[in-house]
Amino acid sequence: MPGILGIYPFGLGRENWRLARFVYYGLLALQHRGQEIASIITFDKELHNVTKKGFVDEAFDEKTINSIPGFIGVGFVSPTEEQTPIEVSNPLGLILVGDGKPELEEDVRESWRAFAELLAEEIDRTKNALRAALNIIEKVNGGYSFIALTENQELIAGRDVHGVKPLEVGSLGFDLGAVASESSALDVLGMEHIACVKPGEVVKFDPYSIERGRVKGADKVEPKYCSFEYVYLARPDSIINDIPIYKVRESIGVMLAKEHPVKADIVIGIPETAIPFALGYSKSSGIPVSLGFVTTGRKVRTAIKPSIFERLVGVQLKLNPIKCVIDGKDIVLIDDSVVRGTTLRNTVWNLKRKGARRVHVRIGSPSLVSSCPYGIEIPPPDELIARALDEREIAEVIGADTFSFLSIESLCKAIGLPCNRLCLSCWRRRT
C-alpha cells in the first residue's frame, strides 16, 4: 500500500522547474499510505534518489528540499522499512517505485527488484519504453501499480491488467503532467485530476510526448479493484477509478444501519476513517451523530504500525473520548476494520469508563480473515480475530454489547460495482 507519485514538465523551459518541493507536498498528501520510508527522486542530468526513514516532514526539512535539484520528480512513501525505491543501473539506469506486488518472488521487495530489472532489460532490448512496459505487464501477474524514471528522461507509469492498485493522472496548466496513487495528492498540488490509468494501461512521458498503450485484451479482463482502498486505505477526498471514496464510505454507513439496526442515543465514528461511516449510519437510522473523540499527535494509521507497543501508544494518544458526549448514553460505535481487536477493546473500555451505558460496535467492512496477496501489511492469518471468533464472541472479548461486520454484498453495493469486479481476497477465507 505505499504511495507513489510522479511529476513531469513539458515545453520550452522545462528544465527550469525545480520539483522537489512539489514532490514533498504530494507525499504529505500520500502520507497515510506509508509512514516508515519517504523518498524524493529527481532527474537533473542524472538520477538522484534521496530516501529517508520516518514521516515525510521529519525526513525532509527545508534545507534538504532546497538542496535537491531536478526538473522531473518522483515520490514514494512506504509502510515498511524494507520497501524502498528500486535502483537499477544495468543495462539501463532506472529508479522504480511501486505499490502492491508483482508475482515474481515470495518477498514483496524482491518481487519489485525482479520487476525493475525485467523492465530495464526489456527497455534496452526493445528500445521502446512503452512497448517494454506493456510486455512486462502482460507477462507478470499480481496486483500492482508502478512509476519508473529512466536515465533517458522517460517516466513510465502502469497498472496490472486487473487494476488492483490505484493510479490517477493529473495536470497543471500547460506545464506539468503527473501520476499519483490518489487524486487528493494531485488536488493538494493545485493540479487538475483528469482520469485513472486503466487496468493494464501504461502511460509514458518523454520530453516531446505522452504515449498511452494498453495490454492487448485488457479491456476484456474483469478489473479487480482493491476493496480495502475504498474501506480504509485511501483518503476520503480522493477519487479512485472514477469512484469517490467519501461517497462509498457514507453508503457503507447507510448499509450498516440497514443490515444491523439497533436502538441507541448517538452514533460515534472512530476518527478519522470511520467518520463518514457514522454520518451515513446516522442519516439512514435517524440516530444523531456526535463527535466522540479528540485525537492527539499526528495521524497514525494504527492498523499498519509495525509493533504492538507502538500500536498501544498510538491508540492512547489518538483517541480521547469526550465525556459529556457519551456519559449515560447508548452508543453505536463505528470503526473501519478489525485486525487484532486490541485497539477496539481499549476504545470500548475507555467509553464505558467515561459513562457509556451500552456500546454497539459496527464495522464498516466485512470480517478480515485472510492476508493480502498484493502486499498490504495485514498481520498473519492466525493473528486475525475475525478468523478465530464469530461476531458474538468478538463482542464478548472486546466488551461490547453487540458487534457486527458489514456483509461482503453490502460492501460491493456501497462501492457500486458487482462483487466480481473487486478484489475481496482479504475478506474471504482461504485455506
Add this chain to the structure above:
Amino acid sequence: MKVMGVGGGAREHALAEAIARSTHSPKIYWVSELRNPGIYRIVKQSGGEYALARTTDAIKVAELAEKWNVDMVVIGPEEPNFHGVPDEVEKRGIPCIGAKRSLSIIEMSKAEMRRLQWRFNIPGKLLFKTYRSYEEAIEDLEKHADTLTWLQNVALKPARQAGGKGVKVVEDLQVYLRSEKKQFKKRHIRWIEQYMKKYGDIEERILIEEKVWGPEYTLQCFVDGRTVVGMPLVQDNKHAYEYDIGPETGGMGSYTGRGYLLPFITKEEYDRSLEIVKAMVDAIQRITGERYHGFIAGQMMLTEIEGPTLIEMYSRLGDPEGVNVMAMLKTDIVDIFEAIIDERLSKIKIEFAEVATVVKAMAPKGYPDFRDLAKNHPVYVDEKAIEKAGCKLYWGSVHLKEDGSMVTGGSRMIEILAFGESPQQASIKIERCLSNRPVRLLDGWELFYRSDIGSEEMIRKRTEIAERVRRLYKYREERGILGKRVDWLPKIGKIDPVKNLLDELKVIRS
C-alpha cells in the same frame, strides 16, 4: 471562374477541397510557403497553378492574383491578414475573402481586442492589463501577490498573436508552492518578452488576464460587412498531449456534435456567443470605417463570472476547427464567397450536414516547442488505407519536393477527419484507421497525436465541467450580478475593478 487561395496548412487544404466541390467548377490557384501535397493535387486537377512565395508578402501575393487574373482570393491563415494581403489584393480590383489589416487587429493584438470589447461594453469580458516590459509586469504582479485582487490569479500571454505560443497559466492558490511558481512565472515573462522582439509590430509585449476556467469552444462565422452567419460549434484541443497535458499548440484536434451545438453547449449559449461575435464585428467596423469580408471566429469559454466569454478572436477559420466545418458545409462555398463580396449573405441559405465530425492532427515529436527537431523528416502516407477506413486526409505542414518526395515542415503534419453519428463514433473510426499506422516518418522519427479527442471520456468530462459552470453563472444571472467582481485592499477598501477599467477606457455608448 478562377479562385485563388493563400496558405499551406490542413485548414487551407479543407478550403481548397470545398472550393473544388463547387458547381461553378472553378480553376483553382494557390500560393503558400511549402508545397502542400493535397492542395497541389486539387490545383492540378482543376487546371490551375501553384506558386511558392512568402504569404506575408502582400505585393507578391497581389501580383500573382493579377497575373493569374483570378476572380477572387481567399485567405487561410492570419499572418497574411496582419500584413495587409487583402488590402493589396483589393487595391487591384480583385475581391478578397479575408480581413483587412486594420480589421485583423482583433486577432493580432490580444490587448486591442480586449480594449475594444471593454470600450463597447460587449458581454463576455475578462479583466486585463498590459505591460511594455518585463520589469513593469513583474513589479506589478509582485506588489499584488498577497492581495485580494484579481492580479493574484492570472494568465500570462504575449500581447500579440504568436501562433498560439507562449500562454502559461500559473495559479497561486497553493501558498506553499508559491516560491516555485513565482520563479517560473518570472522566467516565463522574460521569455515572452524575448519572443515578442521578433515581431517588431507591437509595443505592448505582455498581457495578463484574470484566470478563468470552463469548457472552451470555437464559433466560426462568415461575415460580409452587414451580416454575420454562425457555423456549427467546434471544440478544439490546445494541449499537445493526451489527457489535456502539455504545452499549448495551434490545436491537436477538434470535434463537432451533430449540427450546430456541441453536446455540452445549449442553444441559448450559442446565440449569446453569436451576439458577442456580431457586436465585435460592429465595433471593429465602427472604429476602422472598413467593411469586414471573410471569416471571423470567437474562441469562447463558458465561465462562472460571465457565462459565454470571449477568450480570443480569429480573423480567419480555426485550424483544425476550419477542417470540421468545411467538411460539413453543404452549400456551394463559391456562392457564399460571391454573397460575401456583394454583401448579400442574409439573402442566401447556408447549410451544414447534420453529422458529427472529429479531426485529429499528427505532428512529429518536437512540435510545438522544439520545432527544429520536428523538421525535415521524410513522410510516408498510405492514402488508400485512410480512405478505406472511411477517413479523410488533410495535408498540413509537409513540403512536396520537386522530385515527388515529401518532408515535414515542423508543425502539424496531417489532419485526419471522420464523420459519425456522434463524435465518439467518429473518434473510434479514426483510432481504428491509425492503429494500422498508415502515416509514418521514413527515418524512424516518431509522430504523435491524441487518441482521446472526441472520446466518450473527454465529452463526459467537458459536460461535467460545463454543468458546474452553468450552475454558477445562471445563479449570478438570477441575482443580477453577472460579470461583477469585487476586490479589497486594506486601508483603501473595496474596489470595483470593472468600473475602474470602464472609466479608464471611456466606454462608447452605442
